[in-house]
Amino acid sequence: MQSPKDMGIRAKIIAAMIALLVFIALLSFWASYMHEKKSLLTNMQDNAVILNRALIISITNQKIIAEKVNLQTLVEELSLTEGIFGVWVIDSSCRITSATFREQVGEVASSHLISNALENGYYVSGFDTKMGEQVYSAVYPLKKGDKILGLLEVAFELREYLRARPRDQVQLAAQMKRDSRIMAESLSYSIENMRDVNELIHIQRLVDRLTVESEIISRIMIVDDNSRITACSDLSKVGTIAADKGVKAIINGAEIYTRLAPRQKIYMFDMPLRIDDEFKGVVSIGYDATEYYARLSEIFRFGMLISGMGILMGILLSFQVANPIIRPIQRLTEVTKGLAAGDLSQRAAVNSKDEIGALAVAFNKMAEDLAYSKDKIDQYSKTLEKKVRQRTQDLEKTNRELIVTQNELMESNIAKSEFLGITSHELRTPLTTLLGYSELLLTRDLTEKQKKEFLGFINEESIHLSKIVDDLLDISRIGAQKDFGLVKKPVDLADILLKNTNFYSGVETGKSIIVDTEENLPLVSADKERIDQVVKNILDNAIKYSPDGDIVCKAFAKDDMVWIGIQDYGIGISKQDLPYIFDKFFRVKRKKTAKIVGTGLGMSIVKHIVESHNGKIDIESELGKGTTIVFGLPRLLDYVRKDTD
Amino acid sequence: MKKILIVDDEKKVRRLVEVTLSIDELEILHASSGEEGLMKARESMPDIILLDVMMPGLDGIEVCRLLKKDPATKHIYIIMLTAKGQQADKKKGFAAGADEYFVKPFSPMNLMDKINKILNK
Numbered sequence: 223m224q225s226p227k228d229m230g231i232r233a234k235i236i237a238a239m240i241a242l243l244v245f246i247a248l249l250s251f252w253a254s255y256m257h258e259k260k261s262l263l264t265n266m267q268d269n270a271v272i273l274n275r276a277l278i279i280s281i282t283n284q285k286i287i288a289e290k291v292n293l294q295t296l297v298e299e300l301s302l303t304e305g306i307f308g309v310w311v312i313d314s315s316c317r318i319t320s321a322t323f324r325e326q327v328g329e330v331a332s333s334h335l336i337s338n339a340l341e342n343g344y345y346v347s348g349f350d351t352k353m354g355e356q357v358y359s360a361v362y363p364l365k366k367g368d369k370i371l372g373l374l375e376v377a378f379e380l381r382e383y384l385r386a387r388p389r390d391q392v393q394l395a396a397q398m399k400r401d402s403r404i405m406a407e408s409l410s411y412s413i414e415n416m417r418d419v420n421e422l423i424h425i426q427r428l429v430d431r432l433t434v435e436s437e438i439i440s441r442i443m444i445v446d447d448n449s450r451i452t453a454c455s456d457l458s459k460v461g462t463i464a465a466d467k468g469v470k471a472i473i474n475g476a477e478i479y480t481r482l483a484p485r486q487k488i489y490m491f492d493m494p495l496r497i498d499d500e501f502k503g504v505v506s507i508g509y510d511a512t513e514y515y516a517r518l519s520e521i522f523r524f525g526m527l528i529s530g531m532g533i534l535m536g537i538l539l540s541f542q543v544a545n546p547i548i549r550p551i552q553r554l555t556e557v558t559k560g561l562a563a564g565d566l567s568q569r570a571a572v573n574s575k576d577e578i579g580a581l582a583v584a585f586n587k588m589a590e591d592l593a594y595s596k597d598k599i600d601q602y603s604k605t606l607e608k609k610v611r612q613r614t615q616d617l618e619k620t621n622r623e624l625i626v627t628q629n630e631l632m633e634s635n636i637a638k639s640e641f642l643g644i645t646s647h648e649l650r651t652p653l654t655t656l657l658g659y660s661e662l663l664l665t666r667d668l669t670e671k672q673k674k675e676f677l678g679f680i681n682e683e684s685i686h687l688s689k690i691v692d693d694l695l696d697i698s699r700i701g702a703q704k705d706f707g708l709v710k711k712p713v714d715l716a717d718i719l720l721k722n723t724n725f726y727s728g729v730e731t732g733k734s735i736i737v738d739t740e741e742n743l744p745l746v747s748a749d750k751e752r753i754d755q756v757v758k759n760i761l762d763n764a765i766k767y768s769p770d771g772d773i774v775c776k777a778f779a780k781d782d783m784v785w786i787g788i789q790d791y792g793i794g795i796s797k798q799d800l801p802y803i804f805d806k807f808f809r810v811k812r813k814k815t816a817k818i819v820g821t822g823l824g825m826s827i828v829k830h831i832v833e834s835h836n837g838k839i840d841i842e843s844e845l846g847k848g849t850t851i852v853f854g855l856p857r858l859l860d861y862v863r864k865d866t867d
Numbered sequence: 868m869k870k871i872l873i874v875d876d877e878k879k880v881r882r883l884v885e886v887t888l889s890i891d892e893l894e895i896l897h898a899s900s901g902e903e904g905l906m907k908a909r910e911s912m913p914d915i916i917l918l919d920v921m922m923p924g925l926d927g928i929e930v931c932r933l934l935k936k937d938p939a940t941k942h943i944y945i946i947m948l949t950a951k952g953q954q955a956d957k958k959k960g961f962a963a964g965a966d967e968y969f970v971k972p973f974s975p976m977n978l979m980d981k982i983n984k985i986l987n988k
Binding site: 643646647648650651653654655656657658659661662665666672679682683 | 877879880882883886887921950951952953956970971972973974975976
């Protein structure tokens with residue numbers, strides 16, 4: 223099942239509205255139902271109150287009527303007795319309730335006997351006049367306890383008394399007094415008994431009749447003040463003790479007690495039975511509540527029907543309400559998807575001025591901003607790409623240069639280490655001679671010849687050592703980018719070449735040096751000593767690296783330059799090594815050169831000196847065939863050569 | 868008589884060693900290259916060889932290796948006498964089978980003492 227979180231807005235709105243409408247419908251239904259129920263109960267209660275009161279009144283009236291009817295019958299029967307003129311039952315307010323003469327019922331009785339009896343509360347008798355005739359009346363109070371309920375008056379005819387002799391009249395009077403008293407007491411007793419019996423008989427009759435004839439009464443129960451059932455629809459319960467809650471409540475002082483018995487569909491209504499404000503018992507009536515329950519059921523069904531219709535209407539209404547809200551949002555969602563897919567030309571339709579319309583306007587603004595930003599980003603991206611490409615190329619170039627530099631540095635380091643080793647070796651070799659022979663000179667007894675020989679060795683190696691130190695100082699100057707402090711003067715290169723070739727030819731090299739110089743060679747502006755150093759270095763190398771073969775030296779002018787070329791036919795230099803021949807510390811690594819003295823600095827110094835004179839130097843070599851080094855210096859154009867130069 | 872062979876391409880060095888060790892009990896032999904030194908060693912079977920490293924042609928390390936490899940010459944006491952004084956050079960020398968390593972410049976007296984000690988053993 224879909225969770226509320228995953229529901230769409232439409233579903234949420236519809237669900238919320240349905241829930242609200244269902245709640246309202248159920249609330250309305252429940253309120254209506256409760257109202258109806260209360261109304262029905264009130265109505266039923268009102269009816270029950272009326273009915274109960276009517277029943278109580280009926281019971282009371284019935285009792286009174288029955289009493290009266292029976293007393294009248296008794297009175298009329300007694301009136302038929304020989305010698306009795308008439309019988310009257312008078313209530314406590316002296317009103318005649320039964321009489322031998324029916325027309326007198328309701329009249330107020332008045333006589334001195336009645337007055338006496340009421341005042342004193344005991345039997346009185348005496349002569350009296352009734353309806354124009356002389357009678358002997360006996361008035362007897364009808365009591366219940368000490369309370370006088372009324373009077374019974376019996377009037378005896380005086381026909382026999384009047385006919386009797388005076389002597390007999392006294393006896394007759396006494397007998398009448400006695401008889402009237404017995405009769406009155408007897409009658410009073412009969413009246414008492416008759417009233418109780420009639421009362422019970424008539425109430426049960428009333429109960430039976432009401433139960434049978436009334437459509438709305440299901441059960442009636444009359445209970446005396448001792449909870450004993452005196453009359454009941456179910457005759458078998460008469461005489462038993464009532465255990466109903468309502469009866470107990472009324473006996474305990476409640477005025478009304480009602481309850482519903484859903485199973486029996488009865489509405490029980492209990493009220494106290496009072497006669498002359500005196501509590502006599504309980505009247506409990508069970509009203510048929512079938513109609514009440516049927517009505518409730520009908521209301522419930524109707525309510526459910528209305529609620530169902532309400533929900534249905536609510537659903538339809540929800541769709542009607544939700545769609546105008548959802549559709550623009552759906553359209554906005556579609557546009558948003560299009561936008562998210564990259565189509566920045568998508569715009570939402572603005573069809574209303576409500577919040578959705580405002581949202582669409584804001585969305586369109588956002589889309590425009592987004593398109594603008596994307597354009598900017600694209601432009602920036604292109605620029606950035608270009609920049610990145612350029613930077614990458616620069617970096618690659620720098621990297622390549624760095625790699626080259628690194629390699630150069632590494633090679634330089636290697637060359638430097640090698641140089642240090644070589645330098646150390648080159649220094650140690652002459653030092654060995656110096657230290658060794660000086661120690662021998664100091665410690666041994668040597669011959670003069672030996673001393674001279676050893677001092678000669680020391681001198682040679684001192685010069686050699688000095689040359690090494692000079693080279694090192696020169697290379698140090700080159701490394702520090704310092705010039706050599708050149709002192710330039712007009713110089714004849716041919717002179718320098720000849721001087722050096724003569725020197726090396728003089729040395730025991732075993733080499734043949736061929737010199738060829740042009741006549742009247744132009745002069746150059748140069749530091750004579752440094753150019754001499756250049757020629758000496760090149761020649762020295764040519765001799766060192768050519769164990770066999772001659773050396774050819776030339777001096778010539780060409781292209782405003784004066785050139786010196788020195789060619790040997792020695793071991794030569796490989797193509798691989800040739801480009802590095804002028805590098806500092808570079809020395810060709812070969813077995814054949816292993817013992818050849820040199821720091822690898824000479825050619826580097828040579829190149830530097832030549833270039834310091836704005837000159838040019840070039841080398842050609844082939845492995846095993848020899849090497850040619852040519853260097854040229856700019857000629858002095860305006861200088862007039864003198865013989866003395 | 869004990870024999871000592873000096874192998875060095877530097878004439879001055881050979882002469883220095885010769886004068887240093889010039890005593891009656893020693894016969895001093897000379898060689899100016901590796902090849903010559905190897906040949907003389909095999910021929911004369913010296914007691915001690917003073918061997919330079921950097922020489923044209925066969926260098927001292929190679930000569931030492933060949934001599935020590937050869938059962939006939941491996942007993943010869945070889946002292947490397949060289950200007951190559953770095954630690955790596957010494958390692959190479961000892962790896963080739965050298966018994967002693969003397970770095971130039973050296974004191975003739977010290978060399979003498981060393982030779983005497985070796986010979987007295």
